[in-house]
Amino acid sequence: MTSSTLRPASDYPPGGDAFRHRHLIGIAQLTPWEISYVLDAAEQWVDLNRSGAAKHDDRLAGLTIINAFFENSTRTLLSFEIAGKRLGADVVNMHAAQSSVKKGETLIDTAMTLNAMRADAMVIRHGSSGAVQLIADKVDCPVLNAGDGRHEHPTQALLDALTIRRRLGRVEGLTIAICGDVLHSRVARSNILALTLLGNEVRIVAPPTLTPPAIERMHVTTFTDMDEGIKDADVVMMLRLQNERMDGAYLPSAREYHALYGLTEKRLEKAKSDAIVMHPGPMNRGVEIDSNVADDPVRSTITEQVEMGVAVRMACLDILTRRKRGVVGWN
Amino acid sequence: MELKPLHITGALLIDGDTPRPGSLLVVDGRIAALDPAELPDGTETVDAKGQWLAPGIIDLGVFATDKPAFHFGGITRAALMPDNGPLDGAGLVERAAKGGKPDLWVHPLAAATKGLAGKELAEIGLMKQAGARAIATGRARIADSGVMRRVLAYAASLGLVTIIHAEDEGLTAGAVATDGEMATRLGLASAPAIAEAIAIARDLALVEETGAPVHFRQVTTARGLDLIRAAKAKGLPVLCGITPAHLLLSDTAIGDFRTFARLSPPLRSEDDRHACLAAIADGTIDILASGHDPRGPEDKRLPFAEAQPGMAGAETLLALGLGLVRDGHISPGRLFELLATTPACLLGVDAGSLAVGKEADLILVDEGTPWQVDAKKMAAWAGNTPFDGMPVQGRATMMWKGGLRIR
Numbered sequence: 001m002t003s004s005t006l007r008p009a010s011d012y013p014p015g016g017d018a019f020r021h022r023h024l025i026g027i028a029q030l031t032p033w034e035i036s037y038v039l040d041a042a043e044q045w046v047d048l049n050r051s052g053a054a055k056h057d058d059r060l061a062g063l064t065i066i067n068a069f070f071e072n073s074t075r076t077l078l079s080f081e082i083a084g085k086r087l088g089a090d091v092v093n094m095h096a097a098q099s100s101v102k103k104g105e106t107l108i109d110t111a112m113t114l115n116a117m118r119a120d121a122m123v124i125r126h127g128s129s130g131a132v133q134l135i136a137d138k139v140d141c142p143v144l145n146a147g148d149g150r151h152e153h154p155t156q157a158l159l160d161a162l163t164i165r166r167r168l169g170r171v172e173g174l175t176i177a178i179c180g181d182v183l184h185s186r187v188a189r190s191n192i193l194a195l196t197l198l199g200n201e202v203r204i205v206a207p208p209t210l211t212p213p214a215i216e217r218m219h220v221t222t223f224t225d226m227d228e229g230i231k232d233a234d235v236v237m238m239l240r241l242q243n244e245r246m247d248g249a250y251l252p253s254a255r256e257y258h259a260l261y262g263l264t265e266k267r268l269e270k271a272k273s274d275a276i277v278m279h280p281g282p283m284n285r286g287v288e289i290d291s292n293v294a295d296d297p298v299r300s301t302i303t304e305q306v307e308m309g310v311a312v313r314m315a316c317l318d319i320l321t322r323r324k325r326g327v328v329g330w331n
Numbered sequence: 332m333e334l335k336p337l338h339i340t341g342a343l344l345i346d347g348d349t350p351r352p353g354s355l356l357v358v359d360g361r362i363a364a365l366d367p368a369e370l371p372d373g374t375e376t377v378d379a380k381g382q383w384l385a386p387g388i389i390d391l392g393v394f395a396t397d398k399p400a401f402h403f404g405g406i407t408r409a410a411l412m413p414d415n416g417p418l419d420g421a422g423l424v425e426r427a428a429k430g431g432k433p434d435l436w437v438h439p440l441a442a443a444t445k446g447l448a449g450k451e452l453a454e455i456g457l458m459k460q461a462g463a464r465a466i467a468t469g470r471a472r473i474a475d476s477g478v479m480r481r482v483l484a485y486a487a488s489l490g491l492v493t494i495i496h497a498e499d500e501g502l503t504a505g506a507v508a509t510d511g512e513m514a515t516r517l518g519l520a521s522a523p524a525i526a527e528a529i530a531i532a533r534d535l536a537l538v539e540e541t542g543a544p545v546h547f548r549q550v551t552t553a554r555g556l557d558l559i560r561a562a563k564a565k566g567l568p569v570l571c572g573i574t575p576a577h578l579l580l581s582d583t584a585i586g587d588f589r590t591f592a593r594l595s596p597p598l599r600s601e602d603d604r605h606a607c608l609a610a611i612a613d614g615t616i617d618i619l620a621s622g623h624d625p626r627g628p629e630d631k632r633l634p635f636a637e638a639q640p641g642m643a644g645a646e647t648l649l650a651l652g653l654g655l656v657r658d659g660h661i662s663p664g665r666l667f668e669l670l671a672t673t674p675a676c677l678l679g680v681d682a683g684s685l686a687v688g689k690e691a692d693l694i695l696v697d698e699g700t701p702w703q704v705d706a707k708k709m710a711a712w713a714g715n716t717p718f719d720g721m722p723v724q725g726r727a728t729m730m731w732k733g734g735l736r737i738r
Contacts, residue, residue, distance in 0.1 A: 107634065128635070128636050129518040151517060151519075189516070189518055213510035
């Protein structure tokens with residue numbers, strides 16, 4: 001981490017004007033300086049998390065955070081849980097599989113129930129695009145989107161931006177290739193928004209069956225040829241390919257996908273010699289990414305992304321609860 | 332109670348392209364004369380005070396018998412889609428036909444296939460005897476071309492028009508929006524707009540072969556309209572319709588995941604919307620309908636992809652149609668052809684225009700008064716309008732059904 005990328009606090013508007021949102025629903029609502037404000041705020045949590053035994057900061061002590069996950073997740077849920085606990089909050093997890101959602105209760109009713117339990121923040125993942133916004137409109141506390149359908153996954157884009165910034169010293173003016181199942185990916189949408197907003201050239205590399213219609217309207221260029229798409233890229237960002245996409249409807253087979261779109265050592269030679277390789281996890285080794293690329297300590301940032309995830313989520317929880325906690329300037 | 336003769340004076344009659352001052356006499360529930368020289372004894376007079384006197388709206392293709400909404404909207408007859416039930420038997424059709432009498436006439440559209448499943452012919456002949464005025468494929472099309480061909484030929488032999496929903500189910504499977512920037516940004520599953528043209532092309536080929544008359548209930552894309560235009564030029568027995576939504580809104584209206592703007596077919600691009608406006612101006616589109624489909628919170632207060640499509644349109648149909656007149660797309664006379672005359676013709680009912688001998692289904696229209704659409708204050712049993720908050724002008728102030736004052 002070069003300290004030059006950290007902006008002095010005086011670069012940002014004072015108090016709550018630095019991040020003028022009650023919720024974090026998507027990158028689409030953010031300005032470039034709000035993104036950079038979150039990234040800067042996350043740096044201190046990276047340092048804390050690396051600082052040996054005592055990783056506690058009690059600024060959220062006494063607050064209750066509900067992680068309501070209507071769609072299965074291990075990594076993101078764990079990351080948010082750790083982030084909340086490191087800040088001293090009481091963190092409760094609700095899994096859809098164990099909840100009344102299965103009994104036919106509507107999403108709004110579930111949200112109102114959680115709201116009545118007086119949470120101070122809710123972290124929500126749902127399989128349907130727009131579901132998190134729907135809940136946010138009905139509850140009294142800040143809502144963080146932990147992924148809604150194919151729409152957005154803002155904390156993933158923020159942690160990816162932080163990872164890039166720390167690895168390459170900046171997250172602007174870079175050429176970034178996002179490769180794989182863009183059609184079904186909320187990670188891709190949030191990253192396209194964040195990375196274009198910060199002034200990078202973003203390319204989409206995907207088979208035509210997994211390229212969203214009119215995606216070029218999001219200021220990206222599209223490629224169907226992987227070698228061409230990652231040529232001279234600074235960042236090769238791989239996406240997870242869900243197994244059910246490989247059954248013939250979107251792709252003929254995993255084998256063919258690997259041949260055409262898998263990131264191999266040889267293919268990676270097309271990118272810049274110091275290009276980094278990213279993946280939001282969980283990986284399908286041997287399908288979208290080869291093990292020797294994923295495990296390359298110099299180029300792969302995959303474990304670092306997980307680490308940044310906790311720091312970015314701590315920053316988001318801290319920032320979004322400041323009004324509640326009466327932090328000076330945040331009313 | 333015996334109906335007194337009724338003389339409506341001081342009106343602007345909509346019996347040509349432009350409203351003209353005049354009066355209208357109703358005797359025994361039918362239009363007896365325009366600008367009558369003498370009146371029968373005991374004639375009751377109503378002064379229209381310069382308002383438009385127009386035929387009552389015949390709303391072709393609604394999904395619920397929602398009388399308060401229809402009466403608010405100046406709708407005297409509604410052709411009910413067969414989806415609820417579904418209306419695939421004579422008894423059901425007969426019951427649906429009685430659903431609105433005496434102050435609203437419901438004309439049931441018979442299900443084309445049993446259970447609307449698209450597999451076997453329904454008892455179309457028996458349903459016709461029970462009061463069905465046309466048949467319909469429902470919310471979806473008949474996927475099997477063989478079944479569709481037999482349905483068309485069979486209905487035509489009974490003198491019934493087949494009302495078609497035109498979307499190719501292979502392309503639209505799972506989709507809740509039209510391909511485009513908006514659907515992609517929102518992360519919604521979408522289908523290409525050509526799903527409509529592909530479906531229309533198949534059915535036009537079948538029409539050409541069978542000679543069966545058809546009505547495409549909603550044509551919403553430039554390519555679909557081009558096909559209809561070409562078919563009409565060839566002289567095929569084809570009509571098509573649209574709702575105000577596809578004329579006035581494009582897919583940007585689904586931004587923020589507004590489920591009230593989730594429609595079937597989905598809202599299209601701005602280019603397609605302009606093509607629809609051009610097609611209503613050049614006469615390609617024959618019928619303007621509400622598509623009235625009231626949906627409560629249990630169907631709409633959900634994530635976008637889980638919500639049901641449909642809008643409550645009956646109350647806004649007239650005002651939005653008047654907007655098309657005001658914006659210079661169509662004349663007042665043409666508006667009521669779209670709203671009443673052509674639907675009457677399709678259904679074979681003796682109404683829908685201000686002509687001597689027609690049933691006196693009439694509305695007075697105050698075409699200038701502004702009001703604001705408010706989803707929370709609708710007469711319909713659900714307020715799922717995509718036009719919530721929109722300022723509009725014009726509403727029906729009085730209504731007669733068969734000469735009987737109902738509002």
